[in-house]
Amino acid sequence: MPDKISPLRRSENMRRIRSHNTSPEIKVRQALRGLDFTGYRLHRRDLPGVPDIAFIGRRKAIFIHGCFWHAHDCKEGLRRPKSNLSYWLPKIDRNKARDSQHLSAMYELGWHVLTIWDCELKDDAALKERLKRFLTS
Ligand SMILES: [Zn+2]
Numbered sequence: 253m254p255d256k257i258s259p260l261r262r263s264e265n266m267r268r269i270r271s272h273n274t275s276p277e278i279k280v281r282q283a284l285r286g287l288d289f290t291g292y293r294l295h296r297r298d299l300p301g302v303p304d305i306a307f308i309g310r311r312k313a314i315f316i317h318g319c320f321w322h323a324h325d326c327k328e329g330l331r332r333p334k335s336n337l338s339y340w341l342p343k344i345d346r347n348k349a350r351d352s353q354h355l356s357a358m359y360e361l362g363w364h365v366l367t368i369w370d371c372e373l374k375d376d377a378a379l380k381e382r383l384k385r386f387l388t389s
Contacts, residue, residue, distance in 0.1 A: 276316050277304050279373050283380050289387055300361070301354025312364045312387055315351075323348045324369045364389075 303313035319328035333340045366386045
Protein backbone atom coordinates (compact mmCIF):
# COMPACT_ATOMS: atom_id res chain seq x y z
CA MET A 253 0.00 0.00 0.00
CA PRO A 254 1.25 3.47 -0.80
CA ASP A 255 2.90 5.15 2.12
CA LYS A 256 1.48 8.59 2.72
CA ILE A 257 4.29 10.70 4.00
CA SER A 258 4.41 14.43 4.26
CA PRO A 259 6.84 16.29 1.98
CA LEU A 260 8.71 17.38 5.06
CA ARG A 261 9.18 13.91 6.38
CA ARG A 262 10.15 12.75 2.94
CA SER A 263 12.88 15.36 2.78
CA GLU A 264 14.07 14.20 6.22
CA ASN A 265 14.20 10.67 4.90
CA MET A 266 16.12 11.78 1.86
CA ARG A 267 18.52 13.69 4.02
CA ARG A 268 19.10 10.62 6.12
CA ILE A 269 19.86 8.56 3.08
CA ARG A 270 22.33 11.10 1.78
CA SER A 271 23.73 11.67 5.21
CA HIS A 272 27.10 12.68 3.84
CA ASN A 273 27.62 15.84 1.84
CA THR A 274 24.21 17.19 2.71
CA SER A 275 23.71 20.82 1.93
CA PRO A 276 24.06 21.97 5.58
CA GLU A 277 27.48 20.39 5.62
CA ILE A 278 28.42 22.02 2.35
CA LYS A 279 27.35 25.37 3.76
CA VAL A 280 29.65 24.97 6.73
CA ARG A 281 32.49 23.88 4.50
CA GLN A 282 31.99 26.93 2.30
CA ALA A 283 32.09 29.16 5.38
CA LEU A 284 35.33 27.47 6.47
CA ARG A 285 36.81 28.02 3.04
CA GLY A 286 35.83 31.68 3.21
CA LEU A 287 37.68 31.92 6.52
CA ASP A 288 40.68 30.10 5.12
CA PHE A 289 40.40 27.19 7.51
CA THR A 290 41.54 24.15 5.57
CA GLY A 291 43.11 20.82 6.31
CA TYR A 292 40.15 19.33 8.09
CA ARG A 293 39.02 15.75 7.70
CA LEU A 294 35.49 14.60 6.98
CA HIS A 295 33.54 11.86 8.74
CA ARG A 296 36.40 10.28 10.64
CA ARG A 297 35.02 6.90 11.66
CA ASP A 298 37.67 6.50 14.35
CA LEU A 299 36.16 9.37 16.34
CA PRO A 300 33.05 9.04 18.52
CA GLY A 301 29.94 9.92 16.58
CA VAL A 302 31.85 10.35 13.30
CA PRO A 303 32.03 14.14 13.38
CA ASP A 304 31.19 15.85 10.10
CA ILE A 305 34.36 17.93 10.26
CA ALA A 306 37.48 17.32 12.33
CA PHE A 307 40.61 19.45 12.64
CA ILE A 308 42.94 16.74 13.85
CA GLY A 309 45.88 18.94 14.89
CA ARG A 310 43.68 21.41 16.74
CA ARG A 311 41.57 18.62 18.22
CA LYS A 312 38.44 20.47 17.25
CA ALA A 313 35.43 18.80 15.75
CA ILE A 314 32.15 20.02 14.33
CA PHE A 315 28.88 18.15 14.30
CA ILE A 316 26.15 19.43 12.01
CA HIS A 317 22.76 18.27 13.19
CA GLY A 318 19.29 18.37 11.72
CA CYS A 319 16.97 20.04 14.23
CA PHE A 320 14.16 17.53 13.89
CA TRP A 321 16.20 14.34 14.10
CA HIS A 322 18.39 15.48 16.93
CA ALA A 323 15.69 17.26 18.94
CA HIS A 324 17.10 20.75 18.88
CA ASP A 325 15.48 23.20 21.26
CA CYS A 326 13.97 25.25 18.43
CA LYS A 327 10.69 25.37 16.53
CA GLU A 328 11.69 22.67 14.10
CA GLY A 329 13.23 20.52 16.80
CA LEU A 330 10.14 20.70 19.00
CA ARG A 331 7.82 19.85 16.12
CA ARG A 332 6.27 16.44 16.52
CA PRO A 333 5.15 14.12 13.76
CA LYS A 334 1.38 13.86 13.52
CA SER A 335 1.25 10.11 13.28
CA ASN A 336 3.30 7.11 14.27
CA LEU A 337 4.52 8.81 17.41
CA SER A 338 5.38 5.48 18.96
CA TYR A 339 7.84 4.98 16.15
CA TRP A 340 9.32 8.47 15.81
CA LEU A 341 9.65 9.57 19.39
CA PRO A 342 11.86 6.69 20.62
CA LYS A 343 13.93 7.13 17.48
CA ILE A 344 14.49 10.81 18.16
CA ASP A 345 15.16 10.09 21.83
CA ARG A 346 17.78 7.54 20.88
CA ASN A 347 19.48 10.04 18.61
CA LYS A 348 19.54 12.57 21.39
CA ALA A 349 20.98 10.07 23.88
CA ARG A 350 23.60 8.96 21.39
CA ASP A 351 24.59 12.56 20.66
CA SER A 352 25.29 13.23 24.30
CA GLN A 353 27.30 9.99 24.63
CA HIS A 354 29.37 11.00 21.63
CA LEU A 355 29.97 14.44 23.08
CA SER A 356 31.20 13.00 26.39
CA ALA A 357 33.42 10.54 24.59
CA MET A 358 34.93 13.32 22.49
CA TYR A 359 35.59 15.45 25.58
CA GLU A 360 37.22 12.51 27.30
CA LEU A 361 39.56 12.16 24.36
CA GLY A 362 40.50 15.81 24.75
CA TRP A 363 38.53 17.19 21.84
CA HIS A 364 36.65 20.47 21.65
CA VAL A 365 33.32 20.14 19.96
CA LEU A 366 31.03 22.60 18.23
CA THR A 367 27.50 21.56 17.36
CA ILE A 368 25.91 23.49 14.55
CA TRP A 369 22.18 23.12 13.97
CA ASP A 370 20.42 23.38 10.65
CA CYS A 371 18.47 26.39 11.86
CA GLU A 372 21.71 28.24 12.56
CA LEU A 373 22.86 28.11 8.97
CA LYS A 374 20.69 30.90 7.64
CA ASP A 375 22.87 33.74 8.88
CA ASP A 376 26.14 33.41 7.04
CA ALA A 377 27.96 36.13 8.94
CA ALA A 378 26.95 34.69 12.31
CA LEU A 379 28.00 31.22 11.19
CA LYS A 380 31.44 32.47 10.15
CA GLU A 381 31.84 34.35 13.40
CA ARG A 382 31.05 31.24 15.43
CA LEU A 383 33.40 29.09 13.41
CA LYS A 384 36.18 31.63 13.75
CA ARG A 385 35.70 31.93 17.50
CA PHE A 386 35.61 28.16 17.95
CA LEU A 387 38.66 27.45 15.84
CA THR A 388 40.87 30.22 17.16
CA SER A 389 40.01 29.97 20.84
ZN1 LIG B 1 17.15 24.18 15.39
